[in-house]
Amino acid sequence: MADHNLYASYKRDQRYLVCWLVQTSNRIIISQQDESLTINTSGQTTISGLVAMSSLIAKHNTTIPAIVFRLLESIIADRAQAHMIFEKLARSDPDPDLEKSNTSHRHFINMLKQTFEVLGGLAWRSGEEAGQRPDDEETIEEVIFSNKFSALDIGAVIDEDSEEEVELPKASAARRRQTNRSGKGKKSSGKGKKGKSTKKHRAPAAPQISLEDLPLESYKIVDDFNSGAGENGTGLLTDYLMDVYTIFRNILVLRSSIQEKWTEVAYDDLNSAVAGAVSNVAIATIKKMQSSIFVEYPGNDSFDAILNAMTRGSPEKLRNNFRVDMWASGPGGQAARQVHNTYLDIEEHFLIYSYKDLCDFVTDFQLNRTGKPTKRMQAEIGNWNPKLNLANATKEERIQWRRAYTINWLYDLVNVFSSAVVKRNTLNGEGHDLSQVDWSSAGRWHAHRRLFGLNEFAGFVSSLAWQKPGTLIKSKILPHHVFQLQCIVDSWTVSRGWSLSFLHGHVLRPSSHNFIPRRDLDLILVRDRALTGFLQAEPVLKQMLERDGIRRGNPELHGARCAILKQIGDEFDDWLGQIKYASGLDTIPTSRFSNTNANGLYEYSPFQCGVGLLEALELNYLIGTYIWDQLPEPTMLIHLHNMVVKKGHLKTPVELWLAIGQIFSKAMFPTGTAPTSKFAQAFQSLSRNVQNKCSTARTMKLQTSKNAADIPGLLDPKSNVLFKSKPYVHLLHQAEWDPDRISDEEIPLDTFTCMLRLSQLKMKKDGLAGRMVLADPESPLFQRAKGRGYTEEFIAKLSSANPWQGDAAAEHESETENIIRNIQRADPERFKGVVTGDQEMRKKNAPGGSMDPEEMMQLCGWDVYNSVCGDTPVLGLSFPFVTFSIYVWFEMLEEELKELRNPVYVDAYEDPNFRGDQRTRLVMLALEAQDEECMKVIAELFEKCRCGFGENTFWDKIETCDERTERMNRTRKEEEPGCVVM
Structure with missing residues (x-):
């Protein structure tokens, strides 16, 4: 149940705590026949019930795991911090509901503290501070869920002859209108009292009260007080505000990080596909947070709802409520001093401008429903100048400039995305009701490519824009939609030198004059360069495959592969980097950027170029491995190269073929490792493996082709x-950009994300050997890692080096606490009870430690960088061009061997009784016979056609992670601030 989402941390802690209390209390009731308390078997309990359960547990001298005390401390710290913030909000903007909620929340915190004390938390804390209590070695799940009763029976103990009713307890405020009542029950009316029988039995429990299958999400603390006395659940508002505060905090932090990535793209040559992937991960993070809000508070998860909750409906009144301070620690343990502070620009940091622009665009589009702005909007957003000097513009001018850009870009987005259906209406007269069209990826029009990388967002905006005038839309706009639009807009503004800083507000610098958004995207298209570009390599490979089919006597042999290649090439040509606006798309209005660049949807959007490039690279890989899986030539060439290298005929391996053999070693070699001898046997073993799986593979491909909704689905590996x-x-x-959703069975072992997961595997101390070993050596992740050669000792070292758990976490936490103490000394009243997000996060006791969303996003960014243009840039490899080169190489080999009348060639190609594939026979004989002349020709041909891996990628230059890190460190002019308190 490990959850690396910091947003849900305090709720997760509460649920673990309630789960433990309910489970433990029920065990006491059953084992002790204690009737003093009725436990809520729905998994929910009131705050007063929390204290009651704690008293019951303490009365029976139950051993309290230290992890439970830590959970309580974490919950109290989270709520105390939120309470302090909301009290400040109430002082600046008096609101009866908020004041009522704060009073309720204060009582909630006091009751939690009372629970902590009842369980013996003060004694535990003093013992821990004195170093007398060891840390728990068990995880939360083991403490809470161990020794569960297989059939938990919690019915009250009653007399056999009694006619008492057995009633279910109170569940929550939402369920109080039901007829269930708490307590031991009442005697039936109209009957006399009966003497107590000595024979007792338990009332049978209803099926729904078993805790066996109750999910963790059902365990909640339900507030049952109003100003400490009532029972109207006003604390729910406080919980909602805490969630809203946390989601906005992460929006601010993630937006800042995304801006930095796009700044790297514009000013430091970061590949835009990497920034696009990191942006997608950040957007998915916000989406996951809002999903939690939807589960907890249905109907209150729209951006409009959370914005109103955050600003109390009046952003202008809260300008002095959100401040960022930078503190510098004093030398020699002296109190820290404040070196800078600033108030947040509420409209800017809370995405209010982008939200308003999106709403205004949709409203304006609905008025005409023609794809053209109204006259009023045209007057506002017309004559937009992409080259405006933002440094010389006023703040109001910059905001208006950005607003005009946003609305113009959204018009182009919707017009292009909906063009397939509009065309059917205008040219074919099909009469589709555009307000009823399913624009999502599940709809019938998904197969019609219009955009790369932004189809989901474009579908959402189109679904709003094509509604009839006056249609209510605010409840449908979710936080991740506004955040995604903000990321799109920011990618353009930062390239023009305008960014946002927590500490410095609006930051302006000279625009990146040498940067064009299509810089990296053009390298994969390369309409005017060498054959490494997809659009150049695709037709020549198609011709080569057609010629190969004729050579083998079957001109249609590669027909399906050529068709898919052509379709991808056509989509790249029509919709990637240069949409049909540039050449005329007559069925829809002209581009809103026609006055400056009709291709403005790409030319003025680094984000669109980045995510489009990312999807194109993914398709390039999928079509490449799809073809390689069906053609023997790539694998045969790697086997020949390996043989002449291992036999010493080729002194230095060819970088390209060596790298491909290593990257795809599991696919190309039967044991996953290049053989050093018995080369023919290795190739034969691989061939038999392919033959054995052919029938199954054909069935799977047929099924895949039937179920696939698009080309990526058809090419699924x-x-x-x-x-x-x-x-x-x-x-x-496939995981919708949520790295936590990638399974342990599939995550690549050579990624930083996988290393993090390995470091989070639970370790335990082996009493005999005195070393740390894996608690579960049979875990799928470790079994995969073990096959790669990783040992338990290696995992233990990873775990100890993980800054989010173990000794490293304790050391980091100690350093952070020292900084906070220094700051608190400078202004003790102001920072009383403050626990920074960084310190708070590292105190969480979730299994495997925790990592905040920004750190996880950065880690994913390095993994994407490696696979796109870094250490192992397999996505950047031009698969069509490399495949074409492989076929050219074999033709050259055959020509030379034929001219020499080499016996291997003669046996393979001139045997009249052989009916199989001659080229495969040639390779088999070469590997088996190891004819000296043949091996010499093969080695000389490899030497003659020597090429590097980087030369066969789309990029002009490959830069490893270490090289980029070193270069960025040299050029970075400003260091990160040591401590920032928000």
Whole structure:
């Protein structure tokens, strides 16, 4: 149940705590026949019930795990911090509901503290501070869920002859209108009292009260007080405000990080596909947070709802409520001093401008429903100048400039995305009701490519824009929609030198004059360069495959592969980097950027270029491995290269073929490792493996083709025979950009994300050996890692080095606490009870430690960087061009061997009785016979056609992670602030 989402941390802690209390209390009731308390078997308990259960547990001298005390401390710290913030809000903007909620919340915190004390928390704390209590070695799950009763029976103990009713307890404020009542029950009316029988039995429990299958999400603390006395659940508002505060905090932090990534793209040559992937991960993080709000507070998860909750409906009244301070620690333990502070620009940091622009665009689009702005809007957003000098503009001018850009860009987005349906209406007269069209990826129009990388967002905006005038839309706009629009807009503004800083507000610098948004995207298209570009390599490979089919006597042999290649090439040509606006799309209005650049949807959007490039790279990999899985030539060439290298005929391996052999070793070699001898046997073993799986593979491909909604679905590696491995980006895409959703069975072992997971595997101390060993050595992740050669000792070292758990976490926490203490000394009243998000996060006791969303996003960014343009840039490899080169190499080999009348060639190609594939026979004989002349020709041909891996990628230059880190450290002019308190 590990959850790396900081947003849900305090709720998760509460649920673990309630779960433990309910389970423990029920065990006491059953084992002690204690009738003093009725436990709520729905998994929910009131705050007063929390104290009652704690008293029951303490009365029976139950041993309290230290982890339970830590959970309580964490919950109290979270709520105390939130309470302090909300009290400040109430002082600046008096609101009866908020004041009532604060009073309720204060009582809630006091009751939690009372629970802590009842369980013996003060004694535990003093013992821990004195170093007398060891840390728990058990995880939360083991403490809470161990020794569960297989059939938990919590019925009250009653007399056999009694006619008492057995009543279910109170569940929550929402369920109080039901007829259930708490307590031991009442005697039936109209009957006399009966003497107590000595024979007792338990009343049978209703099926629904078993805790066996109750999910953790059902365990909640339900507030049952009003100013400490009532029972109207006003604390629910406080919980909602805490959630809203946390989601906005993460929006601020993630937006700042995303701006930094796009700044790197514009000013430091970061590949835009990497920034696009990192942006997608950040957007998915916000989406996951809002999903939690939807579960907890249905109908209150829209951006409008959380914005009103955050600002109390009046952003202008809260300008002095959100301040960022920077403190510098004093030398020699002296009190810290404040070196800078600033108030947040509420409209800017809370995405109010982007939200308003989105709403105004939709409202304006609905008025005409023609794809053209109204006259009023046209007057506002017309004559937009992409080259405006933002440094010389006023703040109001910059905001208006950005607003005009946003609305113009949204018009182009919707017009292009909806063009397939509009065309059917205008040219074919099909009469589709655009307000009823399913624009999502599940709709019938998903197969019609219009955009790369932004189809989901474009579908959402289109679904709002095409509604009839006056349609209410605010409840449908969710936080991640506004955040995504903000990321799109920011990618453009930062390239023009305008960014946002917590400490410095609006930051202006000279625009990046040498940067064009299509810089990296053009390298994969390369309409005017060498054959490494997809659009150049695709037709020549298609011609080569057609010629190969003729050579083998079957001109249609590669027909399906050529068709998919052509379709991808056509979509790249029509919709990637240069949409049909540039050449004329007559069925829809002209581009809103026609006065400056009709291709403005891409030319003025680094975000669109980045996410479009990312999807194109993914398709490039999928079509490449799809073809390699069906054609023997790539695998045969790697086997020949390996033989001449191992036999010493080729002194230095060819970088390209060596790298491909290593990257796809599991697909190309039967044992997953290049053989050093018995080369023919290795190739034969691989061939038999392919033949054995062919029938199953054909069935899977047929099923995949029937179920696939688009080309990525059709090319899914899971239906391949050999090339089944999925790149990290493809796994992220399938996981909807949530790295936590990638399974342990699929996550690539060479990623930082996988190393993090390995470091989070639970370790225990082996009493005999005196060393740390894995608690579960049979875990799928470790079994995979073990196959790669990782040992338990290696995992133990990873665990100890993980800054989110173990000794490293304790050391970091100690350093952070020292900083906070220094700050608190400078202004003790102001920072009383403050626990920073960083310190709070690292105190969480979730299994495997925790990592905040920004850190997880950065970690994913490095993994994407590696696979796109870094250490192992497999996504950047031009698969069509490399495949074409492989076929050219074999033709050259055959020509030279034929001219020499080499016996291996003669046996393979001139045997009249042989009916199989001659090229495969040639390779088999070369590996088996190891003819000296043949091996010499092969080695000389490899030497003649020597090429590097980087030369066969789309990029002009490959830069490893270490090289980029070192370069960025040299050029970075400002260091990160030591401590920032928000």
